[in-house]
Amino acid sequence: MSVTKTEKIRKHYDTVADTYDIHYDDHRGKKYHTHLSNHLMKALPECGNLLDIGCGTGLFVEKYIQHGGQGTGVDISEKMVEKARHRCPDCEFIVGTGEKLPFDDSTFNAVSSVLVFSYVKDPVAMLSEVYRVLEPGGSVALCTLGKKLITSGIPSLYKIGEKIRIKHVVMKDFGEHYYNEKEMYSLFDNAGFGDVDVKWCSFAHIDMIDPIFSLAARVEPFVEKSVPQLAYNIFVSAKKE
Numbered sequence: 688m689s690v691t692k693t694e695k696i697r698k699h700y701d702t703v704a705d706t707y708d709i710h711y712d713d714h715r716g717k718k719y720h721t722h723l724s725n726h727l728m729k730a731l732p733e734c735g736n737l738l739d740i741g742c743g744t745g746l747f748v749e750k751y752i753q754h755g756g757q758g759t760g761v762d763i764s765e766k767m768v769e770k771a772r773h774r775c776p777d778c779e780f781i782v783g784t785g786e787k788l789p790f791d792d793s794t795f796n797a798v799s800s801v802l803v804f805s806y807v808k809d810p811v812a813m814l815s816e817v818y819r820v821l822e823p824g825g826s827v828a829l830c831t832l833g834k835k836l837i838t839s840g841i842p843s844l845y846k847i848g849e850k851i852r853i854k855h856v857v858m859k860d861f862g863e864h865y866y867n868e869k870e871m872y873s874l875f876d877n878a879g880f881g882d883v884d885v886k887w888c889s890f891a892h893i894d895m896i897d898p899i900f901s902l903a904a905r906v907e908p909f910v911e912k913s914v915p916q917l918a919y920n921i922f923v924s925a926k927k928e
């Protein structure tokens with residue numbers, strides 16, 4: 688029986704839910720995740736009513752509600768959702784897909800998604816849903832691995848990783864799709880969003896060894912501002928006008 692792409696992703700995250708935070712909420716992973724989150728935070732209303740798509744173990748929701756506001760998360764993996772509920776007991780977390788959101792129109796004034804969009808089978812459906820659940824004036828911000836020379840070898844690396852059964856939180860062949868600036872701009876524009884801003888972020892990668900990670904983290908702001916060709920996550924923010 689063939690397993691669909693989404694089913695494979697769901698099963699994988701169910702399997703790694705117990706160890707996910709060792710990767711992304713500790714040491715280099717925590718710095719990497721915080722760095723990405725800070726980019727999103729700047730583009731979203733403070734203390735708003737947030738929906739986080741592909742919320743995983745609730746890392747971004749936890750950061751968002753730290754200074755007030757409300758957070759809701761949705762994720763296809765039940766085990767990741769369980770972890771998120773444990774992390775943020777006062778927030779609502781629901782098992783579901785970003786392509787068909789179980790919320791009424793105009794429910795949120797902020798939507799986020801961290802390291803998820805490259806997995807999504809139907810990005811047009813997801814953005815149309817984001818548009819629908821946002822209230823007029825609401826903001827969306829997401830970041831995901833982008834398409835450029837630096838990331839072009841990743842799919843093959845993941846395929847090899849899967850073949851030799853490397854135990855790694857993300858190193859598996861999920862047929863991910865990476866986007867460039869033009870593709871992102873047109874996806875958001877076609878979904879009806881205004882104020883679409885696309886930029887590159889991240890230079891320090893979680894899988895670098897410590898001294899190199901520290902060095903890369905130090906020059907990261909310079910790279911993002913002056914040599915964005917070397918940054919590998921693509922960041923998009925936009926508004927429902």
Ligand SMILES: C[S@@+](CC[C@H](N)C(=O)[O-])C[C@H]1O[C@@H](n2cnc3c(N)ncnc32)[C@H](O)[C@@H]1O
Nearest residue numbers: 700741742743762763764784785801802803806
């Ligand atoms: C790399 S993890 C990121 C988790 C979290 N956003 C974070 O920053 O830690 C990717 C997450 O996306 C979820 N996911 C993948 N495709 C999805 C979809 N179509 N709808 C909702 N969640 C999805 C996975 O189950 C997984 O929890």
